Amino acid sequence: MLEPSSWGRGTGGTISTDDGSxxxxxxxxxxxxxxxxxxxxxxxxxxxxAPVAMRTAxxxxxxxxxxxxxxxxxxxxxxxxxxxxxxxxxxxWLLRIVANETRNAHRSAVRRAGREAREAxxxxxxxxxxxxxVVGREDRERLLAAVGRxxxxxSHVVACRYLLELDxxxxxxxxxxxxxxxxSRLSRGLxxxxxxxxxxxxxxxxx
Amino acid sequence: MPDALEVRLSALAADLQVPVPDGxxxxxxxxxxxxxxxxxxxxxxAGLVVGLLxxxxxxxxxxxxxxxxxxxxxxxxTSGDPVTETPTVPPAPGTPDLERAERLxxxxxxxxxxxxxxxxxxxxxxxxxxxxxxxxxxxxxxLDELRGDVEPIFWKTADQAERVLVAGTEALWLPTAHRxxxxxxxxxxxxxxxxxxxxxxxxxxGDLTLRLEGDLDLAEATQIxxxxx
Numbered sequence: 001m002l003e004p005s006s007w008g009r010g011t012g013g014t015i016s017t018d019d020g021s022x023x024x025x026x027x028x029x030x031x032x033x034x035x036x037x038x039x040x041x042x043x044x045x046x047x048x049x050a051p052v053a054m055r056t057a058x059x060x061x062x063x064x065x066x067x068x069x070x071x072x073x074x075x076x077x078x079x080x081x082x083x084x085x086x087x088x089x090x091x092x093w094l095l096r097i098v099a100n101e102t103r104n105a106h107r108s109a110v111r112r113a114g115r116e117a118r119e120a121x122x123x124x125x126x127x128x129x130x131x132x133x134v135v136g137r138e139d140r141e142r143l144l145a146a147v148g149r150x151x152x153x154x155s156h157v158v159a160c161r162y163l164l165e166l167d168x169x170x171x172x173x174x175x176x177x178x179x180x181x182x183x184s185r186l187s188r189g190l191x192x193x194x195x196x197x198x199x200x201x202x203x204x205x206x207x
Numbered sequence: 208m209p210d211a212l213e214v215r216l217s218a219l220a221a222d223l224q225v226p227v228p229d230g231x232x233x234x235x236x237x238x239x240x241x242x243x244x245x246x247x248x249x250x251x252x253a254g255l256v257v258g259l260l261x262x263x264x265x266x267x268x269x270x271x272x273x274x275x276x277x278x279x280x281x282x283x284x285t286s287g288d289p290v291t292e293t294p295t296v297p298p299a300p301g302t303p304d305l306e307r308a309e310r311l312x313x314x315x316x317x318x319x320x321x322x323x324x325x326x327x328x329x330x331x332x333x334x335x336x337x338x339x340x341x342x343x344x345x346x347x348x349x350l351d352e353l354r355g356d357v358e359p360i361f362w363k364t365a366d367q368a369e370r371v372l373v374a375g376t377e378a379l380w381l382p383t384a385h386r387x388x389x390x391x392x393x394x395x396x397x398x399x400x401x402x403x404x405x406x407x408x409x410x411x412x413g414d415l416t417l418r419l420e421g422d423l424d425l426a427e428a429t430q431i432x433x434x435x436x
Binding site: 039042043046047050051054055058059066067070071073074075076078079080082093096097098099100101103104105107108127128129130131132133139140143144147158161162163164165176190193194197 | 212213215216217219220221222223224225226227228231232234235236238239240370372374375376377411412413414433
């Protein structure tokens, strides 16, 4: 799991796997070092943000392309560091590149393979930790499956807010939509989830 | 106040497992080590603008190099004189039939939500470029789309070029009027008349290279580009 302290701007230096010399260095400083020519500092950023980048790609539908998508996004982010505004948080900026790469990979796959590619996306329930508590597992699977059944636009906002634990402002950056759109999609998404879950529970009751 | 559903969703975050593949960091750092740093490119381009002033449209390897590095297939940018005349953006003359365009070109043209349905749709004679246009009282906005697996079709000679981000992806912004030459399949850049183009944003969307031209500033162009979905 990601440490909550690594989410906010300027507080991202507490993951213990960092090299000693870069421990407790915040993202903005690391970006500064990379810009000054210290390529190793970029490795620290990669290590720090790769877990959430993988999670973002998987939740936004990259499926088996998640690794390629994240690799591509991390290389593009490096090349684009010159245009990154250092007074903004790094993580949402990076995740936006990941989200965009995910969309591109998906679109290219659909172009190549036709509409079946859309169907071939693995279900979100594949992402559940197999070693997690058994108690309530069915419940969690049902919830995650319901998130996966939402239209992409709604499921992406729900995934960013709750499963990636991003706030509204960061969600807006990552998905490239205005904050008002995040709010409205979120309330529509939650409403549909409630309806969907109510229906599935009813069906189970009747069975 | 979060309700029960929101609490359950938040709790779900802890139960997801998406491992980071072993070789990811190494693969990224290997590629990063081979990447040309941005600072050098800037200085180099600045030198070129001075060095090539007055040369005009040339099919130089310099253009190919910038193209390769920017990763904008189908587009080549060389530096050249600032242009003082005012360009007129040509509308796409065809009927707005996107399905026909898709059949001819072999790919699905993207339409920015910000602009809505186009007034004109045109497929180039060699079927490699689909052009959409929107014409209003204050002028025309034009979007050219081509698949990235083709050789350069657009040769652009500009006095200014700025790297920007569109939805997190590298893009190129040509803020001033510049010369653009469209090279058909097998054609040579030297045989063709160039036309004067307005401010242009170039970016990639999946395997498509997109070229948006109109009387736009960067914020407007980016907003349109990011509404492609």
